[in-house]
Amino acid sequence: MIDLLDLHTHTTASGHAYNSLYEMAASASGRGIRLFGSSDHAPAMPGSSHYYHFINFKVLPRTLYGMKLMMGVELNIMDFEGNVDLDQDLLEKLDYSIASLHQPCIKSGTVSQNTNACLGAMKNPAIHIIGHPDDSRFPIDYDTLTAAAREHHKLLEVNNSSLTPLSYRQGARENYVKMLELCRHYHTPVIVNSDAHCEADSGNHAAACALLEELDFPQELVVNTSLELLCGYIPRLSAILAQPEDARCGQLPRDTADTAPASVTGGTK
Ligand SMILES: [Zn+2]
Numbered sequence: 001m002i003d004l005l006d007l008h009t010h011t012t013a014s015g016h017a018y019n020s021l022y023e024m025a026a027s028a029s030g031r032g033i034r035l036f037g038s039s040d041h042a043p044a045m046p047g048s049s050h051y052y053h054f055i056n057f058k059v060l061p062r063t064l065y066g067m068k069l070m071m072g073v074e075l076n077i078m079d080f081e082g083n084v085d086l087d088q089d090l091l092e093k094l095d096y097s098i099a100s101l102h103q104p105c106i107k108s109g110t111v112s113q114n115t116n117a118c119l120g121a122m123k124n125p126a127i128h129i130i131g132h133p134d135d136s137r138f139p140i141d142y143d144t145l146t147a148a149a150r151e152h153h154k155l156l157e158v159n160n161s162s163l164t165p166l167s168y169r170q171g172a173r174e175n176y177v178k179m180l181e182l183c184r185h186y187h188t189p190v191i192v193n194s195d196a197h198c199e200a201d202s203g204n205h206a207a208a209c210a211l212l213e214e215l216d217f218p219q220e221l222v223v224n225t226s227l228e229l230l231c232g233y234i235p236r237l238s239a240i241l242a243q244p245e246d247a248r249c250g251q252l253p254r255d256t257a258d259t260a261p262a263s264v265t266g267g268t269k
C-alpha cells in the first residue's frame with residue numbers, strides 16, 4: 001500500500017514518550033513518510049505539557065528531513081458530550097487535531113455514552129480524526145460511529161500501536177475487523193497512524209497495513225495513499241503543502257488558510 005503520512009506521534013512533551021520532535025521526524029522520514037504530524041497529548045493527560053507547548057508551534061520549520069511537518073494535538077475527550085481539553089480558540093490555530101478516549105481522563109460509560117462522546121467530538125469543526133476507536137475498555141457502537149464519520153466528514157484512525165502486543169488497549173483487532181467492514185459499507189475513509197511514543201515506532205504502520213491487506217480493504221478509503229485525498233479532510237493542508245521549503249509553521253495566515261486557494265496563502269506573514 002502507498003503510505004505517505006503519519007499524523008499521530010508523541011515526543012517527550014507528552015510525558016510518557018521518549019524522543020524529541022526531530023528524532024521522531026528523522027525516523028519517519030527514513031521509513032518513506034512524506035507528511036509528518038506531531039500530536040502530543042493535551043494538558044489533561046497526567047504528565048503532559050502545559051498549554052503553552054501548543055501556542056508556539058509557529059517557530060518550527062515547515063519542512064523537516066524532506067517531509068512537510070504539521071503540528072497538532074491528541075485531545076482528551078472529557079465527557080459524553082465530546083468536550084475536549086484545549087480552548088476552541090487555540091484548537092483553531094493548530095494544523096490539525098485528533099480526539100481520543102483515554103482512561104486517565106474519562107471513565108467508560110455505556111456503549112451509547114461512549115459513542116455519543118465520539119460523535120460530539122466529530123461535530124467540532126477543529127477536530128479532524130478520532131484516535132484509536134478500537135478499545136474494548138471503551139465499547140462503541142461501530143455502526144453509528146462509521147455512519148457519523150461519513151456524515152461529519154471525519155477520519156477514523158487505524159492505530160498501529162493498538163495492534164501490537166505491547167498495547168494497553170484491548171480487543172483492537174476484533175474491533176477493527178468490525179469497524180472496517182462498516183467503513184467499507186458506508187464508504188467511510190480511515191487514516192493509518194503509528195501513535196509512536198519512541199523513534200523506533202515512528203512511521204511504522206506494519207501491523208495496521210497487514211490487517212488492511214488481510215481484509216482486502218479498498219485503498220481508495222485510506223487517506224495515507226494520497227495527500228490530495230487527505231486535503232479533503234484537513235482543508236488547511238493544501239495551503240501547508242504550498243508553503244516554500246524554508247517557511248516556518250507560523251507563516252501560514254490562519255484566518256484564510258481553510259478557505260483561500262493554496263496559491264495565494266503560502267509564505268506570507
Ligand atoms: Zn500516550
Ligand SMILES: [Zn+2]
Nearest residue numbers: 074100131132
Ligand atoms: Zn491516545
